[in-house]
Amino acid sequence: MPDIEVRNVTKIYEERIVALYKVSVKVFDGEYVCIIGPSGSGKSSLIKVISGIIEPDEGEVYIGGRLVNNVPISERGLGLVMQDILLFPHMNVWDNVSYGPLVRGLGYDRAEFIGNEVLRSMSLHLRRSAMPHELSRGTQQKVAIARAVAAGARILLLDEPLGSVDPRAAKTLRFELRHLVKDLKLTALHITHNQEEALSIADRIIVMRKGRVEQIGTPFEIYARPKTPFIAKFIGGEASFLEGLVEETMDGRVKVNLGEEHVLVESSIGFRIGEKVVLGIRPEHVSIVRAGGSRPDNSISGIVKEVNFLGSYYRYMVETGGGNVLVKVPRLSAPSVSIGSRVFLTLDRAYIFKYPREGLDKAIAYE
Amino acid sequence: MPELVVDSVSKSYGSIRALRNVSFRVGDGEYFCILGPTGAGKTTLLKVISGLIRPDKGRVIIDGVDVTDFPPEVRNVSYMPQGYALFPHMTVWDNVAYGAGMKGLPEEKVADALKLVGLYHRRDSYPHELSGGQQQRIALARALAAGSKLLLLDEPLSALDILLNIELRYELKNLCRELGLTVLHVTHNVEEAMSIADRMMVLRKGVVQQIGSPREVYMNPANLFVANFLSEVNFIEGILRGIRLGLGVIETDKLGVIHVYTRPVRFWHVVVAYRPEDIVLSVDPPPTDLNVFRGRVVEREFIGIVTRFLVDVNGVEMHVNVWTSVAPDVKVDDYVYVHLPPRYGLIYPYPREGLMKAIAVE
Numbered sequence: 001m002p003d004i005e006v007r008n009v010t011k012i013y014e015e016r017i018v019a020l021y022k023v024s025v026k027v028f029d030g031e032y033v034c035i036i037g038p039s040g041s042g043k044s045s046l047i048k049v050i051s052g053i054i055e056p057d058e059g060e061v062y063i064g065g066r067l068v069n070n071v072p073i074s075e076r077g078l079g080l081v082m083q084d085i086l087l088f089p090h091m092n093v094w095d096n097v098s099y100g101p102l103v104r105g106l107g108y109d110r111a112e113f114i115g116n117e118v119l120r121s122m123s124l125h126l127r128r129s130a131m132p133h134e135l136s137r138g139t140q141q142k143v144a145i146a147r148a149v150a151a152g153a154r155i156l157l158l159d160e161p162l163g164s165v166d167p168r169a170a171k172t173l174r175f176e177l178r179h180l181v182k183d184l185k186l187t188a189l190h191i192t193h194n195q196e197e198a199l200s201i202a203d204r205i206i207v208m209r210k211g212r213v214e215q216i217g218t219p220f221e222i223y224a225r226p227k228t229p230f231i232a233k234f235i236g237g238e239a240s241f242l243e244g245l246v247e248e249t250m251d252g253r254v255k256v257n258l259g260e261e262h263v264l265v266e267s268s269i270g271f272r273i274g275e276k277v278v279l280g281i282r283p284e285h286v287s288i289v290r291a292g293g294s295r296p297d298n299s300i301s302g303i304v305k306e307v308n309f310l311g312s313y314y315r316y317m318v319e320t321g322g323g324n325v326l327v328k329v330p331r332l333s334a335p336s337v338s339i340g341s342r343v344f345l346t347l348d349r350a351y352i353f354k355y356p357r358e359g360l361d362k363a364i365a366y367e
Numbered sequence: 368m369p370e371l372v373v374d375s376v377s378k379s380y381g382s383i384r385a386l387r388n389v390s391f392r393v394g395d396g397e398y399f400c401i402l403g404p405t406g407a408g409k410t411t412l413l414k415v416i417s418g419l420i421r422p423d424k425g426r427v428i429i430d431g432v433d434v435t436d437f438p439p440e441v442r443n444v445s446y447m448p449q450g451y452a453l454f455p456h457m458t459v460w461d462n463v464a465y466g467a468g469m470k471g472l473p474e475e476k477v478a479d480a481l482k483l484v485g486l487y488h489r490r491d492s493y494p495h496e497l498s499g500g501q502q503q504r505i506a507l508a509r510a511l512a513a514g515s516k517l518l519l520l521d522e523p524l525s526a527l528d529i530l531l532n533i534e535l536r537y538e539l540k541n542l543c544r545e546l547g548l549t550v551l552h553v554t555h556n557v558e559e560a561m562s563i564a565d566r567m568m569v570l571r572k573g574v575v576q577q578i579g580s581p582r583e584v585y586m587n588p589a590n591l592f593v594a595n596f597l598s599e600v601n602f603i604e605g606i607l608r609g610i611r612l613g614l615g616v617i618e619t620d621k622l623g624v625i626h627v628y629t630r631p632v633r634f635w636h637v638v639v640a641y642r643p644e645d646i647v648l649s650v651d652p653p654p655t656d657l658n659v660f661r662g663r664v665v666e667r668e669f670i671g672i673v674t675r676f677l678v679d680v681n682g683v684e685m686h687v688n689v690w691t692s693v694a695p696d697v698k699v700d701d702y703v704y705v706h707l708p709p710r711y712g713l714i715y716p717y718p719r720e721g722l723m724k725a726i727a728v729e
Contacts, residue, residue: 038528039499168599168728175666193528196670223671236671237533284672284692306537308562309582311598312644312673312688315562328672330644330690348692366531367498 002026002062003155003187004050009059011045011211018211019045020056025206025213032181032188034198037208038234038366043191046208047157050189051080063155079148083160085140087132093119093143094128100151118150122180138162138169142176149184156181158190162197174201195235199223207231229353232280233364241360242279242322246271254352260321261300265350276355283328285349288316288335291342299344300325304337318343369430369443369517369549370395371416376425378411378573385411386422387573393549393566398540400564401553404596404728408573409553410449413519416551417446429517445515449522449553451506453494460490463509472512480512483542500531507539511546518543520552524559532556536563557597561585569593591715594640595726601641601685602722607632607714614709621681625658627712634716643688645711648676649704650695658707664699680705 004027011020020042027033035043048054050061052073061068068076087096097119101111119125122142132140141161148156161177162170178201181188192198198205199219207214207222215227226232233239247262248255254267256277263279271277291301302320314334316327325345329335337343356363371393378386385408393399401409414420416427418439426435434442453462464477481487484504486497494502503523510518523539524532540563543550554560560567561581569576569584569592577589588594591602605619607629615629617637627639653659662680674694676687685705689695697703718725 038530175668195530199670200668219669223669234530237530282672284690309580309585310558310561311581311585312642332644366528366534367500 003029003031003064004189005060005062006046006050007060007062009046009049009056009061011049011054011056020049021211023059023208023211023213025216027187027189029187030182030185032178032190032201032203033206034202034204035189035191035206035208036193036195036198036234037214038193040210040367041208042211043208044159045211047159047189047191051078051157052076077153077155079145079151079153079156081141081144081148081156081158081161083163085132085137085144085164087140087144087147089132091131092128093124093130093132093135096132096143097124097146097150100147104152114150118146121183122146122176136166136169138165138173141165141173145177145180149180149186154186156186156188156190158188160191160193162192162194170197177201195237199235207234226280226351229278229280229351229356229360229364232282232351232353234366236282236284238283238326240281240283240323240325241364242281242320242325243355243360244277244279244322246273246275246277249273256352258300258320258322263300263347263350264298265347265352267352271352271354278353278355278360279347280351280353281325281347282349283315283326285347286325286327287346287348288318288327288329288337289344289346290335290337291344295344296346299346301342301344304339304341304343307337307339316343318345320345369515371517371549371551372426372428373412373416374426374428376412376415376422376427378408378415378420378422378424385573386415389425389570389573389575391568391575391578393551395549396544396547398543398550398552398563398565400560400567401551401570402555402557402560402564402567402596403570404555406572406729407570409555409570410521411573412570413446413521413551413553417444417519418442419446443515444517444519445510445513446519447506447510447521447523450526451502453502453506453509455494457493458490459486459492459494459497459505462494462505463512476512476514480508483511483546484508499527500535503527503535507542516548518548518550520550522554523552525554525556532559533562539563561597569596571596588640588713591638591640591718591722591725594713594715596728599643599686601643601646603639603641603683604717604722605637605639607635607637615714617714621683622660625707625712626709627658627707627714628710629712629714632714632716636717638715638717638722640713640715641685641707641711643675643686644673645708646685646687647706647708648678648687648689648695648697649706650697652704653706655706657709660705660707661702662705664697664701664703667697667699676703678703678705 006025009020009023012018037043049056098111098115101114205222206216215231223235242258244256244258247257253264254271255264300320302318304316305319306317308315313328313330318325373391376386376389403409415422426433464472486504536559566580568578576593577584585597594600605617608616608618613628615627617625660680662678665679666677668675673688674691678685
């Protein structure tokens with residue numbers, strides 16, 4: 001049984017701003033699910049609908065199998081943790097964490113037991129006497145999570161929990177967060193705009209855009225099999241797009257005319273001959289060699305326009321007949337090419353999409 | 368022909384020494400990034416150059432003219448402050464025309480600047496009606512409209528989503544190059560600086576740590592702070608027992624003896640730094656005996672282009688980053704070989720203040 005189920009939820013503000021449109025999502029018991037999407041994609045609205053902060057115009061929310069549309073926030077059994085860390089500033093760590101059990105009337109002994117158990121599981125027991133302002137933002141956030149857990153929440157709703165934490169500390173904290181959820185057998189729904197964080201921490205990822213669910217899958221599925229051009233670009237940070245026409249279709253492969261050149265790409269869905277398509281290409285899935293030797297099979301030619309050194313890898317911008325193609329190569333295997341070099345590019349993998357109705361630029365825009 | 372020289376500039380606020388004897392030169396048309404953590408003195412430095420702050424000591428020379436005593440408005444410098452400082456009650460057009468306390472620019476210049484950033488069609492909008500990326504472009508247009516060839520940018524991309532940041536950073540660099548501007552770009556974001564800087568300067572607590580191209584600085588960090596600030600680093604402490612044919616022999620506590628290529632050095636208590644992408648992880652033994660260890664995979668983290676491994680080698684936790692497409696098929700708790708290629712180790716004297724203090728960002 002899913003711990004959280006959202007069925008066909010729609011929320012429209014001021015009769016025209018579509019925050020959520022027919023969104024259906026399930027989060028299973030013990031699962032760690034991340035929601036990612038650009039600003040305004042509806043991620044926060046979704047969490048607010050689940051927690052009861054806002055009411056949906058249509059659709060149902062179930063928690064633990066129970067319809068909760070008319071259940072107040074405090075009775076939904078959820079722990080809500082936000083980017084702005086809301087600890088009681090005048091209380092130390094221990095008092096912050098044991099406050100919930102005491103308020104629930106569990107008595108001092110039980111509160112002490114729960115508080116100790118939670119603090120220990122988060123390696124916070126040595127800081128129990130510290131005041132919030134004495135802690136780093138990362139540790140403050142851990143305390144906020146500990147407090148939610150101690151208060152009895154088995155389901156955590158986390159809205160950018162690492163958003164205000166120093167990026168280095170956030171990298172460590174995301175491991176701790178995942179381990180906490182798994183060790184204590186909690187269920188977590190975690191919003192982030194940071195796709196690296198989502199890929200790292202989640203069992204499954206929900207990608208949202210313009211109030212709709214664009215794809216749901218494991219981190220690797222979302223990365224390796226993006227459903228739309230937007231996801232191809234959004235997951236990974238950068239991607240190139242070439243427009244073309246289907247020239248020929250074969251068993252599981254499509255020959256695409258890019259204007260001056262053709263490439264063969266794999267495809268699991270069918271296309272009509274003459275159909276307009278878009279190829280989405282991740283920069284790390286392109287091989288680059290200097291032109292001059294024999295031309296690799298199924299390659300396109302271009303001229304290097306930009307070379308950027310990014311430490312662990314090089315980034316090349318290559319101008320081809322069909323448009324610019326980005327290439328990323330690990331530093332230790334970088335080819336000897338520079339600005340102006342003629343090169344051949346082989347697409348180790350390319351995603352083929354039907355040409356988007358809204359136009360390519362709009363289909364991949366963040367804002 | 369804007370060329371900028373900052374010569375021995377110091378500035379203190381009470382007991383806080385914001386800048387200590389800072390010197391550097393930026394060539395005409397150069398894109399120069401100033402990189403450092405919060406509190407490094409980056410913003411103070413830009414304000415000294417723009418004339419908003421007078422240094423206690425030192426000179427600012429623009430095109431051969433010592434402008435240290437000149438007020439901001441005659442320095443011919445454009446300054447884009449952090450957070451954009453757009454006037455919320457003014458339209459886009461007026462923001463650009465009346466920015467930075469000016470008396471109003473000719474219409475033609477305002478229109479040109481707005482066209483450059485592709486937002487002429489939004490000239491009658493108010494800042495709150497624009498997206499974050501558009502506001503950033505308006506602030507840039509305002510700085511550009513003044514027509515100065517020396518552009519100072521204080522964290523111009525920091526307020527943006529990471530993906531928008533990536534998109535706009537290259538746009539920004541290309542625009543400045545097309546306009547032939549000399550740019551000083553302040554940021555705390557290492558990847559941002561490395562992507563677009565012709566040269567960069569790393570600043571810490573008001574002191575210049577290193578100046579060079581991104582490649583020079585990344586490949587040869589001047590000290591442990593720079594090494595650690597630019598990327599995650601594995602540090603191994605040890606005693607340098609000798610150097611044979613350029614190969615340093617280093618005795619370590621938990622890894623036994625390791626070998627690292629080094630120039631002759633005058634210290635023996637050392638820290639060796641390895642970047643995570645320079646360590647080789649494999650299921651089968653590598654074809655060498657030097658610096659090969661067995662380790663247990665503690666974490667495996669898929670983050671897209673790269674897969675990160677945390678490996679426990681005799682109680683030492685090592686970060687290893689592998690390109691996902693060639694990542695070995697190993698799981699948590701599997702045993703793997705970890706190879707530290709001798710030529711990628713960077714050797715530093717063990718810092719007197721201790722390693723943690725030497726690399727601390729605050």
